[in-house]
Amino acid sequence: MLNPLPATLAALFLFIAPAAQAADSLDNRIGEALFRRMWVAAPTATQAADGLGPLYNARSCATCHPRGFGGRPPDPAVKGDQGVGYAIKLNNDPVYGRQIQSNAILGQVIEGRPRVTYREETVRFPDGGTVRLRRPTPVVEDLGYGPFAEATAMSARVPPRVHGMGLLERIPAEAIEAEAARQAAGGGPAAGRVNHVTVDGVRQIGRFGWKAMHPTLNHQDSEAFSLDIGMSTPAYPEPWGDCTPAQTACRSAPHGDSKQFEGLEIPSTIIGLIDGYLRDLAPDGGLEAPKDKAGTALFADTGCAACHRPSWRTAEDPAQPALSNRDIFPHSDMLLHDLGPGLGDQVPMGEANGSDWRTTPLWGLNRLAAKDGELSLLHDGRARSVTEAILWHGGEAQQARDRFMALPGDERKQLVRYVLGL
Numbered sequence: 001m002l003n004p005l006p007a008t009l010a011a012l013f014l015f016i017a018p019a020a021q022a023a024d025s026l027d028n029r030i031g032e033a034l035f036r037r038m039w040v041a042a043p044t045a046t047q048a049a050d051g052l053g054p055l056y057n058a059r060s061c062a063t064c065h066p067r068g069f070g071g072r073p074p075d076p077a078v079k080g081d082q083g084v085g086y087a088i089k090l091n092n093d094p095v096y097g098r099q100i101q102s103n104a105i106l107g108q109v110i111e112g113r114p115r116v117t118y119r120e121e122t123v124r125f126p127d128g129g130t131v132r133l134r135r136p137t138p139v140v141e142d143l144g145y146g147p148f149a150e151a152t153a154m155s156a157r158v159p160p161r162v163h164g165m166g167l168l169e170r171i172p173a174e175a176i177e178a179e180a181a182r183q184a185a186g187g188g189p190a191a192g193r194v195n196h197v198t199v200d201g202v203r204q205i206g207r208f209g210w211k212a213m214h215p216t217l218n219h220q221d222s223e224a225f226s227l228d229i230g231m232s233t234p235a236y237p238e239p240w241g242d243c244t245p246a247q248t249a250c251r252s253a254p255h256g257d258s259k260q261f262e263g264l265e266i267p268s269t270i271i272g273l274i275d276g277y278l279r280d281l282a283p284d285g286g287l288e289a290p291k292d293k294a295g296t297a298l299f300a301d302t303g304c305a306a307c308h309r310p311s312w313r314t315a316e317d318p319a320q321p322a323l324s325n326r327d328i329f330p331h332s333d334m335l336l337h338d339l340g341p342g343l344g345d346q347v348p349m350g351e352a353n354g355s356d357w358r359t360t361p362l363w364g365l366n367r368l369a370a371k372d373g374e375l376s377l378l379h380d381g382r383a384r385s386v387t388e389a390i391l392w393h394g395g396e397a398q399q400a401r402d403r404f405m406a407l408p409g410d411e412r413k414q415l416v417r418y419v420l421g422l
């Protein structure tokens with residue numbers, strides 16, 4: 001929504017507080033309300049908020065991305081704990097589909113309860129310090145529809161932070177392709193690749209999700225409605241979400257498609273408002289260059305910046321002046337890297353194989369700095385601290401990890417402090 005202020009004043013306002021300006025618009029507040037809305041099962045009298053499930057994981061976006069932050073895995077020490085937004089993806093099981101839905105509307109059977117068990121390991125630094133790592137094995141308890149097919153594999157995921165998505169969406173596609181070409185020509189260990197995905201017949205650059213499977217925020221948000229909430233959108237029009245033909249009770253349950261909503265449960269206007277809200281949800285930090293110069297140098301010298309590319313410049317978009325032509329500091333090259341078998345599993349997605357992950361943007365970690373030691377970092381939330389996250393890096397990042405291991409203790413601390421300041 002364009003603001004109604006006189007042009008000069010508006011320009012000044014945009015210059016000093018673009019995020020605040022965007023966040024104040026009415027569309028944004030509606031988008032936020034929809035992000036938090038608890039959807040309900042069909043049928044209801046109003047039809048405006050129904051269509052949940054029949055099988056689903058959570059009833060709102062915000063349940064899994066509270067205030068735009070990420071989630072966490074279940075705590076095996078707490079009986080029945082489900083974590084926050086923890087989900088298990090499958091390589092397309094013929095009965096369970098692409099994800100385990102851990103909830104169901106009345107009268108339907110849940111698919112199972114995603115859990116995790118850990119094996120603890122100790123890693124010793126050359127200078128004597130130690131870190132405990134926990135190696136996860138995902139499990140699904142109480143499978144509701146019989147055993148998995150023999151070829152079925154699992155990949156556990158926690159919800160990522162969703163700040164700054166609009167800015168990442170505006171990084172020019174050619175610039176991302178150029179970064180991949182530059183890394184390939186550089187001959188270093190980091191050789192990132194684009195995950196190309198074809199949506200509506202157009203081959204595009206995947207940007208969002210742990211494996212960069214989604215080219216646009218709209219596509220990512222639409223898949224969330226389908227897989228996580230069980231509601232149809234223009235991009236995923238099946239009202240039963242992830243239910244397979246084998247799940248007949250789910251397929252034949254009442255659904256919330258309605259004429260006034262384009263024959264869908266979530267029409268383009270509603271998903272558009274949610275996309276818009278997320279597009280303007282500013283990252284806390286990452287809008288200017290880090291001030292810690294020594295930390296910046298250490299981050300580069302250790303080899304982190306080879307993938308966690310500090311900065312990009314966004315493209316011009318007349319419809320999105322607040323997101324256009326800006327230098328941003330997400331600390332990600334937006335590319336896939338093979339981080340080795342320690343982080344890998346057997347669930348490929350598009351051109352990403354089981355051990356390929358998109359370099360996670362590190363901006364916004366400053367908001368979590370006080371919690372280092374009880375965080376849920378990496379795709380399955382196994383790392384409780386930045387140090388643990390680094391020590392899980394293998395494959396293309398093995399050299400950077402080994403350099404980190406070899407740093408003197410005070411420089412290790414300095415590097416971690418730098419990352420937690422982003």
Ligand code: HEC
Pocket residue numbers: 035057058059060061062063064065085086087089157158159160161162165207208209210211217220221224225228229274278
């Ligand atoms: C059950 C929990 C759950 C719900 C509900 C949920 N998400 Fe997510 N979300 C996730 C997980 C898990 C991922 C990571 C998926 C992956 O890449 O494997 C994710 C990824 C995302 C991303 C990509 C972020 C990035 O860094 O690339 C966005 C954006 C997002 N979700 C938005 C939404 C929106 C909008 C809704 C509501 C329509 C929603 N989510 C509902 C769990 C959830």
Ligand code: HEC
Pocket residue numbers: 189190191210302303304305306307308336337339343357358359360361362376377378379380386389390393396397400401404419
């Ligand atoms: C070869 C590319 C590469 C290099 C080099 C690299 N990283 Fe990463 N980093 C990644 C990828 C890919 C992920 C996502 C892995 C996953 O979730 O399983 C990641 C994840 C992370 C995370 C977790 C973020 C989160 O929110 O979950 C942190 C922290 C991190 N890296 C810091 C570093 C630091 C510090 C260095 C240097 C010592 C480094 N990385 C070197 C590619 C790299």
